[in-house]
Amino acid sequence: MTSTRTSGRTFPAGFLWGSATASYQIEGAVAEDGRGPSIWDTFSATPGKVLNGDTGAVADDHYHRVTEDVATMKALGLQAYRFSIAWPRIQPTGSGAVNQKGVDFYSRLVDQLIDAGIAPVATLYHWDLPQALEDAGGWPARDTAHRFADYAAEMARALGDRISLWTTLNEPWCSAYLGYASGVHAPGRTDAAASLAAVHHLNLGHGLAGSAIRAELGETTPVSITLNLHVMYPEDPTSEADLDQVRRADAVANRAFLNPLLDGYYPDDLLADTAHLTDWSFVQDGDTDAIRIPIDLLGVNYYATQKVRRYAGDGPRQQADGHKASAGSPWVGADDLEFVEVPGPYTAMGWNIDPQGLVDLLGSLHASYPDQPLVITENGAAFADEVSADGRVHDADRVAYLHDHIDAVGQALEAGVDVRGYFVWSLLDNFEWAWGYDRRFGIVRVDYDTLERTWKDSAYWYRELLRTGSVPPVEIAPTLG
Numbered sequence: 001m002t003s004t005r006t007s008g009r010t011f012p013a014g015f016l017w018g019s020a021t022a023s024y025q026i027e028g029a030v031a032e033d034g035r036g037p038s039i040w041d042t043f044s045a046t047p048g049k050v051l052n053g054d055t056g057a058v059a060d061d062h063y064h065r066v067t068e069d070v071a072t073m074k075a076l077g078l079q080a081y082r083f084s085i086a087w088p089r090i091q092p093t094g095s096g097a098v099n100q101k102g103v104d105f106y107s108r109l110v111d112q113l114i115d116a117g118i119a120p121v122a123t124l125y126h127w128d129l130p131q132a133l134e135d136a137g138g139w140p141a142r143d144t145a146h147r148f149a150d151y152a153a154e155m156a157r158a159l160g161d162r163i164s165l166w167t168t169l170n171e172p173w174c175s176a177y178l179g180y181a182s183g184v185h186a187p188g189r190t191d192a193a194a195s196l197a198a199v200h201h202l203n204l205g206h207g208l209a210g211s212a213i214r215a216e217l218g219e220t221t222p223v224s225i226t227l228n229l230h231v232m233y234p235e236d237p238t239s240e241a242d243l244d245q246v247r248r249a250d251a252v253a254n255r256a257f258l259n260p261l262l263d264g265y266y267p268d269d270l271l272a273d274t275a276h277l278t279d280w281s282f283v284q285d286g287d288t289d290a291i292r293i294p295i296d297l298l299g300v301n302y303y304a305t306q307k308v309r310r311y312a313g314d315g316p317r318q319q320a321d322g323h324k325a326s327a328g329s330p331w332v333g334a335d336d337l338e339f340v341e342v343p344g345p346y347t348a349m350g351w352n353i354d355p356q357g358l359v360d361l362l363g364s365l366h367a368s369y370p371d372q373p374l375v376i377t378e379n380g381a382a383f384a385d386e387v388s389a390d391g392r393v394h395d396a397d398r399v400a401y402l403h404d405h406i407d408a409v410g411q412a413l414e415a416g417v418d419v420r421g422y423f424v425w426s427l428l429d430n431f432e433w434a435w436g437y438d439r440r441f442g443i444v445r446v447d448y449d450t451l452e453r454t455w456k457d458s459a460y461w462y463r464e465l466l467r468t469g470s471v472p473p474v475e476i477a478p479t480l481g
């Protein structure tokens with residue numbers, strides 16, 4: 001039995017609707033037009049790192065299908081498109097002279113977007129670090145932050161005022177902790193101390209890059225950063241021990257970024273919790289000022305929530321935090337942290353579906369930073385889509401997920417939170433990092449044999465939302481418990 005639900009909510013005029021992708025996940029053409037290797041090329045070519053041995057070598061072949069993909073965006077009615085620039089296309093070894101063919105690719109993309117009436121939102125770093133920079137130390141090395149700022153300045157010169165919003169980094173939590181502590185993402189290191197140095201150099205890279213862009217294009221140039229803030233609840237809200245684990249996890253996952261970025265300091269409890277790993281002497285005089293540049297928008301990526309408690313020390317510790325099993329923990333300094341299974345329903349990632357978590361997150365950000373405008377830069381869901389006999393993809397679960405999370409954004413707006421836009425993740429099915437092509441997040445399906453694109457029901461639904469500005473009704477899928 002299906003039933004219909006509708007919030008009927010209408011969004012304010014000027015609220016920006018878009019969709020997001022990332023370079024390594026969609027482009028392919030990894031050895032074309034002078035692109036250098038990135039850490040994801042190396043990592044995905046290493047046996048056992050990515051499910052089914054998948055790599056981004058072809059991905060969605062977006063590099064050769066830009067025109068078709070921009071036409072899809074236009075037909076959807078997107079007002080903005082959030083894409084990322086592959087640093088190794090611009091500087092194949094991460095520094096020095098610019099590879100003009102790489103610049104030309106993004107320049108053409110941006111021109112096509114503008115012709116289609118779509119605002120280009122450019123992320124400078126969505127995880128594809130030039131391999132040469134990793135070989136020189138990667139994000140744990142301070143020099144990488146300076147190289148990043150140089151690259152940002154080159155892009156500002158190349159694309160200039162055609163970019164509506166610059167985003168320095170996507171989810172530095174993943175770059176630092178999944179890349180250098182748990183090792184489930186490239187470059188696959190498992191060194192907790194190095195991951196904390198990476199945190200700082202990513203933060204520093206953000207500040208230096210943002211300042212470099214504004215030095216090129218003017219102080220009023222819109223700059224943002226996108227974080228994946230973790231929404232964590234204690235298993236027992238009356239337990240001091242559980243609450244202390246929430247505090248630790250919040251320090252290492254959220255405040256390690258929010259405090260330097262928006263307040264100009266690293267929190268004392270984070271320094272204390274990690275003192276056995278590092279003395280944080282990589283934070284030099286002036287760094288926190290360099291990091292805390294004004295940001296026009298804080299990008300929020302939201303998927304799910306987590307419930308935690310203190311590990312009691314008997315039996316295997318649960319690590320149900322939605323990431324692949326790993327040698328190291330990304331929860332650096334939170335050694336007694338345990339994840340408790342959260343109630344379903346779940347997506348194909350095993351992530352729980354909890355739109356209230358988004359209401360809570362936006363509310364708490366607004367409470368801490370009332371003057372900081374926010375934007376949802378990613379939200380969406382993977383499901384095991386099937387092509388039906390009619391040739392369509394009836395992804396009712398995804399439509400319901402989008403409906404409920406967009407409604408959550410509406411609730412936050414109504415409560416006075418300053419949210420300026422929403423970008424669905426993702427425009428296309430794509431290379432989902434350690435899960436390869438096995439997890440599909442697109443509102444448009446990609447057939448990985450033919451590379452043909454097919455609109456899923458969620459794409460039609462989203463088009464209707466964009467056309468009318470109000471949330472269309474949704475048939476509740478019987479599969480969602």
Ligand code: FCB
Pocket residue numbers: 022025170171174228301378425432433441
């Ligand atoms: C986010 C990433 C994005 C995508 C989604 C599912 O962490 O930014 O590239 O993989 O998760």
